[in-house]
Amino acid sequence: MSKKIAPVLASLTAAALFxxxxxxxxxxxxxxGSTAGNEKVALTYWSWAPNMDKVVExxxxxxxxIQVTVNKQDGxxxxxxxxxxxxxxxSGAPDVMQAExxxxxxxxxxxxxxxxxxxxxSLKDKFPAAAWNSVTLGGDTVYGVPQDSGPLMFxxxxxxxxxxxxxxxxxxxxxxxxxxxxxxxxxxxxxxxxSASDAGLFAGLAQQAGASWxxxxxxxxxxxxxxxxxxxVAAYWGGLVEKGTIDNKPxxxxxxxxxxxxxxxxxxxxxxxxxxxxxxxxxxTKGKWKAAPMPQWDTAAPxxxxxxxxxxxxxxxxxxxxxxxxxxxxxxxxxAALKLLAGTANVYPAxxxxxxxxxxxxxxxxDQSDFYSIAAEAGKQTKPFTYGPNVNVAYSAFNDAxxxxxxxxxxxxxxxxxxxxxxATVDDMKNSGFTVAG
Amino acid sequence: xALTTTLxxxxxxxxxxxxxxxxxxxxxxxxxxxxxxLFTLFLAAPIVYAGYLSLRKVKVSGLGLGxxxxxxxxxxxxxxxxxxxxxxxxxxxxxxxxxxxxxxxxMLGLALLMALLLDANRTRPALSSFARIAIFLPYAVPAxxxxxxxxxxxxxxxxxFVYALDKFGITAPxxxxxxxxxxxxxxxxxxxxxxxxxxxxxxxxxxxPTSLYESARIDGASxxxxxxxxxxxIVMPSLVMTFVxxxxxxxxxxxxxxxxxxxxxxxxFTWTPxxxxxxxxxxxxxxxxxxxxxxxxxxxxxxxxxxFLKLVGRRAFTQED
Numbered sequence: 001m002s003k004k005i006a007p008v009l010a011s012l013t014a015a016a017l018f019x020x021x022x023x024x025x026x027x028x029x030x031x032x033g034s035t036a037g038n039e040k041v042a043l044t045y046w047s048w049a050p051n052m053d054k055v056v057e058x059x060x061x062x063x064x065x066i067q068v069t070v071n072k073q074d075g076x077x078x079x080x081x082x083x084x085x086x087x088x089x090x091s092g093a094p095d096v097m098q099a100e101x102x103x104x105x106x107x108x109x110x111x112x113x114x115x116x117x118x119x120x121x122s123l124k125d126k127f128p129a130a131a132w133n134s135v136t137l138g139g140d141t142v143y144g145v146p147q148d149s150g151p152l153m154f155x156x157x158x159x160x161x162x163x164x165x166x167x168x169x170x171x172x173x174x175x176x177x178x179x180x181x182x183x184x185x186x187x188x189x190x191x192x193x194x195s196a197s198d199a200g201l202f203a204g205l206a207q208q209a210g211a212s213w214x215x216x217x218x219x220x221x222x223x224x225x226x227x228x229x230x231x232x233v234a235a236y237w238g239g240l241v242e243k244g245t246i247d248n249k250p251x252x253x254x255x256x257x258x259x260x261x262x263x264x265x266x267x268x269x270x271x272x273x274x275x276x277x278x279x280x281x282x283x284x285t286k287g288k289w290k291a292a293p294m295p296q297w298d299t300a301a302p303x304x305x306x307x308x309x310x311x312x313x314x315x316x317x318x319x320x321x322x323x324x325x326x327x328x329x330x331x332x333x334x335x336a337a338l339k340l341l342a343g344t345a346n347v348y349p350a351x352x353x354x355x356x357x358x359x360x361x362x363x364x365x366x367d368q369s370d371f372y373s374i375a376a377e378a379g380k381q382t383k384p385f386t387y388g389p390n391v392n393v394a395y396s397a398f399n400d401a402x403x404x405x406x407x408x409x410x411x412x413x414x415x416x417x418x419x420x421x422x423x424a425t426v427d428d429m430k431n432s433g434f435t436v437a438g
Numbered sequence: 439x440a441l442t443t444t445l446x447x448x449x450x451x452x453x454x455x456x457x458x459x460x461x462x463x464x465x466x467x468x469x470x471x472x473x474x475x476l477f478t479l480f481l482a483a484p485i486v487y488a489g490y491l492s493l494r495k496v497k498v499s500g501l502g503l504g505x506x507x508x509x510x511x512x513x514x515x516x517x518x519x520x521x522x523x524x525x526x527x528x529x530x531x532x533x534x535x536x537x538x539x540x541x542x543x544x545m546l547g548l549a550l551l552m553a554l555l556l557d558a559n560r561t562r563p564a565l566s567s568f569a570r571i572a573i574f575l576p577y578a579v580p581a582x583x584x585x586x587x588x589x590x591x592x593x594x595x596x597x598x599f600v601y602a603l604d605k606f607g608i609t610a611p612x613x614x615x616x617x618x619x620x621x622x623x624x625x626x627x628x629x630x631x632x633x634x635x636x637x638x639x640x641x642x643x644x645x646x647p648t649s650l651y652e653s654a655r656i657d658g659a660s661x662x663x664x665x666x667x668x669x670x671x672i673v674m675p676s677l678v679m680t681f682v683x684x685x686x687x688x689x690x691x692x693x694x695x696x697x698x699x700x701x702x703x704x705x706x707f708t709w710t711p712x713x714x715x716x717x718x719x720x721x722x723x724x725x726x727x728x729x730x731x732x733x734x735x736x737x738x739x740x741x742x743x744x745x746f747l748k749l750v751g752r753r754a755f756t757q758e759d
Contacts, residue, residue, distance in 0.1 A: 084723060105503070106723070108503050109502040109507070109508070111506075111507075137503065139503075197700055219500050220500075220501070221501060248703065249702075250700065250701070253593065253700060253701045254589075254590055254596045254701075255593040255594065255701070258595040258596050264595075389498075390722070392723065396707050396722065399706070400526070400707055403702075403704065403705075404703070406703045407704055428722065428724075431520070432495075432496060432497070432498045433496075433498040433502075434498050434500075435500050435501065
């Protein structure tokens with residue numbers, strides 16, 4: 001009995017504290033008050049965002065009875081592997097977990113996330129529809145609160161563009177023409193590279209073109225990796241690689257870092273978080289970069305995709321799901337927390353209110369005062385995209401198939417790869433027993 | 439009375455006989471116990487568990503969302519058939535055969551050559567021990583670190599060698615491109631493994647009495663003939679042992695390619711059989727087919743190494759007889 005009541009009382013008290021954060025700590029000394037008020041709840045939180053402990057300090061200092069400890073993770077993939085292992089083992093999972101949007105269906109399907117629709121369902125209007133859709137998977141269950149998003153943007157070396165008499169590309173045709181002109185003028189320079197190891201970026205580019213690789217149709221899944229929109233994107237990048245006007249080497253290698261820094265890579269189709277990466281990889285080129293909206297397929301209907309972004313979820317093993325839900329609600333929607341997220345943890349908050357927290361451009365783009373208005377515009381144009389329960393299967397198949405295609409430098413190999421990925425993804429789902437339409 | 443006298447007699451007889459038998463039966467087990475216990479806990483049990491897992495699978499119902507939508511069921515041999523018919527499986531097997539054909543002869547050849555050279559130079563112990571340590575040192579570098587080091591040397595824009603060659607107007611080949619990548623990975627393994635094998639062979643050489651060489655020299659044998667006719671036949675058991683070790687290491691190659699993977703387009707997730715196991719278990723989250731592939735690799739390793747030992751058995755163990 002007492003075991004069942006204690007958490008409820010604790011959470012009620014916590015809720016009361018939550019409403020009166022300002023005075024709660026001074027009014028109630030820990031020794032006085034009801035016994036339930038002394039019930040301290042300790043939560044663990046897995047995250048890989050930098051400085052997250054400083055954001056959490058903002059919560060801990062005002063919520064003495066719900067203390068959160070950040071446990072720094074290596075990154076999205078290792079954290080998911082660890083969490084799934086803990087779920088299988090029956091213990092060892094944290095209370096709160098940073099979860100990339102594309103991993104949420106995988107985690108839900110492994111029964112790793114708790115439903116927090118009671119605590120956080122009312123937050124729907126505070127987030128862009130695409131982000132909210134990622135945490136509800138289109139249903140009524142809420143598997144997390146969106147934290148950050150990564151709308152795609154285009155980054156380029158303005159000095160190189162000026163030298164070649166070029167403007168920021170408005171369409172993908174412009175981008176192709178600019179890539180050709182730059183490479184012709186200087187055979188060592190490329191406007192970009194096709195990276196076979198970044199399936200997330202390619203998915204974002206397909207998203208921009210209108211693809212949604214998975215979908216739910218009644219009681220069955222649909223998989224559309226080889227659809228017309230994705231074919232268009234694959235053919236486009238395959239064409240550029242075949243022509244040799246862009247490079248075919250993967251991103252995030254020492255080679256690529258050096259190429260960004262020495263001016264061999266003079267553009268990057270990336271997301272709103274790119275300044276942080278460029279600051280680390282291309283520090284010698286500071287002040288020469290500019291951000292622009294994504295090149296478009298159809299300028300009349302501007303669209304963009306996402307690369308990265310994550311939600312904060314409560315795990316199914318948490319013994320204090322209510323307190324955990326309260327904490328993540330605060331962290332991702334409270335104005336003070338959003339300011340900490342943007343300013344200290346350097347993430348681009350998903351919440352609609354965040355625009356007010358983002359006034360000064362990132363340090364690497366300090367001259368570009370409209371940086372965050374471009375980002376906000378991109379965020380609004382993000383197309384809906386549904387992830388499936390086996391994103392990792394599709395992404396690893398992407399790596400292998402497009403790795404071969406990029407190495408062969410043949411546009412036909414790019415478009416053929418999509419059929420391979422589609423088949424690997426559907427076969428895996430059918431083998432596991434998922435109902436897959438078509 | 440008669441009864442009481444005969445009884446003690448029979449008991450003393452059996453008591454006298456028993457301790458000896460008991461001692462012979464129990465003591466060896468007591469000595470073996472720690473080994474057997476550790477073997478059972480950390481080798482046999484996991485193997486049995488992997489075998490069990492390889493016969494199971496998770497069955498999802500419907501959309502697979504929400505709790506209770508997953509159940510573990512018996513899978514029969516379907517994990518095995520799925521693993522073996524995976525289009526990536528055979529290429530990865532062929533690839534490590536090619537990899538083994540490069541690594542094993544080159545590494546053991548180099549190790550033998552260096553051991554013989556060091557052994558021939560017995561007159562300058564200080565120089566010889568420095569050389570020995572220098573050759574052995576790469577073995578002390580973890581494979582992941584070694585792969586990262588070599589990875590930097592392979593990438594044209596960060597490699598000092600490519601830079602230097604470029605200064606002389608020579609364009610270095612792209613070592614991580616599809617035509618070179620097998621050699622690039624093999625090179626890391628050879629660099630790391632030669633020293634260890636050299637030490638094994640060298641130690642065997644050192645135990646050869648010098649009187650053998652003296653008599654050979656009196657008979658007019660050259661240093662080359664001594665090496666070929668005396669030293670190599672004598673260290674044959676060590677060569678066999680290093681060969682079996684290298685064979686097993688080849689079948690299990692993993693750290694080097696998985697570390698170099700993100701640097702290039704040419705190393706896939708299923709580049710070697712063990713990488714496929716890793717992908718299935720940790721990328722695809724399917725430990726069941728990973729277990730099936732592991733069992734197949736373990737059986738293949740067992741057959742190959744014991745088959746080879748049986749083939750050369752008499753030669754390999756002449757030293758112990």
